[in-house]
Amino acid sequence: xxxxxxxxxxxxxxxxxxxxxxxxxxxxxxxxxxxxxxxxxxxxxxxxxxxxxxxxxxxxxxxxxxxxxxxxxxxxxxxxxxxxxxxxxxxxxxxxxxxxxxxxxxxxxxxxxxxxxxxxxxxxxxxxxxxxxxxxxxxxxxxxxxxxxxxxxxxxxxxxxxxxxxxxxxxxxxxxxxxxxxxxxxxxxxxxxxxxxxxxxxxxxxxxxxxxxxxxxxxxxxxxxxxxxxxxxxxxxxxxxxxxxxxxxxxxxxxxxxxxxxxxxxxxxxxxxxxxxxxxxxxxxxxxxxxxxxxxxxxxxxxxxxxxxxxxxxxxxxxxxxxxxxxxxxxxxxxxxxxxxxxxxxxxxxxxxxxxxxxxxxxx
Amino acid sequence: xxxxxxxxxxxxxxxxxxxxxxxxxxxxxxxxxxxxxxxxxxxxxxxxxxxxxxxxxxxxxxxxxxxxxxxxxx
Numbered sequence: 001x002x003x004x005x006x007x008x009x010x011x012x013x014x015x016x017x018x019x020x021x022x023x024x025x026x027x028x029x030x031x032x033x034x035x036x037x038x039x040x041x042x043x044x045x046x047x048x049x050x051x052x053x054x055x056x057x058x059x060x061x062x063x064x065x066x067x068x069x070x071x072x073x074x075x076x077x078x079x080x081x082x083x084x085x086x087x088x089x090x091x092x093x094x095x096x097x098x099x100x101x102x103x104x105x106x107x108x109x110x111x112x113x114x115x116x117x118x119x120x121x122x123x124x125x126x127x128x129x130x131x132x133x134x135x136x137x138x139x140x141x142x143x144x145x146x147x148x149x150x151x152x153x154x155x156x157x158x159x160x161x162x163x164x165x166x167x168x169x170x171x172x173x174x175x176x177x178x179x180x181x182x183x184x185x186x187x188x189x190x191x192x193x194x195x196x197x198x199x200x201x202x203x204x205x206x207x208x209x210x211x212x213x214x215x216x217x218x219x220x221x222x223x224x225x226x227x228x229x230x231x232x233x234x235x236x237x238x239x240x241x242x243x244x245x246x247x248x249x250x251x252x253x254x255x256x257x258x259x260x261x262x263x264x265x266x267x268x269x270x271x272x273x274x275x276x277x278x279x280x281x282x283x284x285x286x287x288x289x290x291x292x293x294x295x296x297x298x299x300x301x302x303x304x305x306x307x308x309x310x311x312x313x314x315x316x317x318x319x320x321x322x323x324x325x326x327x328x329x330x331x332x333x334x335x336x337x338x339x340x341x342x343x344x345x346x347x348x349x350x351x352x353x354x355x356x357x358x359x360x361x362x363x364x
Numbered sequence: 365x366x367x368x369x370x371x372x373x374x375x376x377x378x379x380x381x382x383x384x385x386x387x388x389x390x391x392x393x394x395x396x397x398x399x400x401x402x403x404x405x406x407x408x409x410x411x412x413x414x415x416x417x418x419x420x421x422x423x424x425x426x427x428x429x430x431x432x433x434x435x436x437x438x
Contacts, residue, residue, distance in 0.1 A: 001426075007429070062365045117410065141365075141409055144412075144414070145414075151395070247425075249407055257397065257398065
């Protein structure tokens with residue numbers, strides 16, 4: 001363990017190097033992962049950076065990128081008396097077209113927050129006359145857990161367990177961002193825990209095809225500062241490559257067994273991202289072999305026509321094209337207590353973090 | 365959502381491990397990390413161990429951060 005004094009000295013070193021590398025030209029670094037966004041604000045890292053170095057949040061908050069029609073389907077299911085919904089807690093407050101899971105829960109729907117997807121199986125076993133639907137959202141970190149849960153359900157012959165799936169994949173989304181190139185990013189802080197599963201190889205294209213620097217980063221303040229420093233070194237030397245700052249958790253090959261479980265149950269499919277649209281090969285769908293666990297293929301439901309709030313700029317914010325403060329609704333109509341878009345709902349949402357921490361740069 | 369915490373495996377029964385997370389004990393599934401051994405530190409995400417923490421790499425990172433101290437005040 002490091003002492004506070006050692007942490008401070010190491011931080012001083014990185015900040016000083018970052019300042020000397022930064023120069024006059026604006027540099028935009030995208031932290032892809034919502035967990036990084038929160039860690040950056042909590043540690044006050046934006047405050048430490050020169051004004052020319054801007055950290056922009058990317059599309060890596062799973063709750064934020066989950067489209068309205070998924071929520072509308074979950075809400076419609078929750079209204080059926082024979083259905084129990086299990087979900088991670090952060091999905092509850094996300095607004096669908098005309099309601100949210102929190103509102104339905106308050107109105108009596110059986111919606112249960114789980115810490116692990118496996119808890120859904122216990123609930124299913126204890127409620128044999130009900131049908132349990134797990135809301136499977138999340139990136140490559142979380143998707144193998146849902147896959148393992150399906151495999152466990154199959155093994156234990158639990159026939160009243162289903163998933164409503166909206167898993168997303170990080171590398172295809174980054175490819176789309178770079179290919180669109182409407183507001184370029186100079187480098188990526190890559191999500192450490194997604195990388196713990198998929199390893200380093202899926203990011204090779206960033207440097208090779210798009211000459212974009214990238215660093216797989218940990219979540220401690222010093223991890224993030226060191227990663228920004230490594231990115232600036234690559235940017236200033238014009239030597240884009242893929243660095244791994246988080247070697248203690250991210251081996252080059254990732255976790256092959258988790259990937260294998262994932263591929264056993266899911267196949268790559270096109271996916272809808274909130275505010276962005278359908279991105280090719282950027283999501284996961286249950287394989288035909290596991291269709292018995294697919295809620296939409298087995299349990300009929302009527303979902304209301306999906307509406308998006310007209311002024312909501314979540315799609316622009318999620319791709320780094322707009323900063324939250326550049327959205328006309330931010331802090332006015334859209335606040336954490338009455339969010340319009342998902343970016344203001346999730347604790348890891350870009351807008352929620354910017355609102356809570358005052359954009360992270362205080363005037364002294 | 366990708367929050368994950370380190371914990372030490374203090375018991376292992378087939379695909380179920382008991383981990384110690386800063387003094388709190390929890391059961392986690394080893395379905396995604398079946399080779400994890402007793403005494404190892406693992407990364408835990410939503411009830412599953414998802415990766416082994418490489419103690420050599422932890423040491424290297426710590427040492428690097430400590431070495432920076434000598435440059436801090438120059």
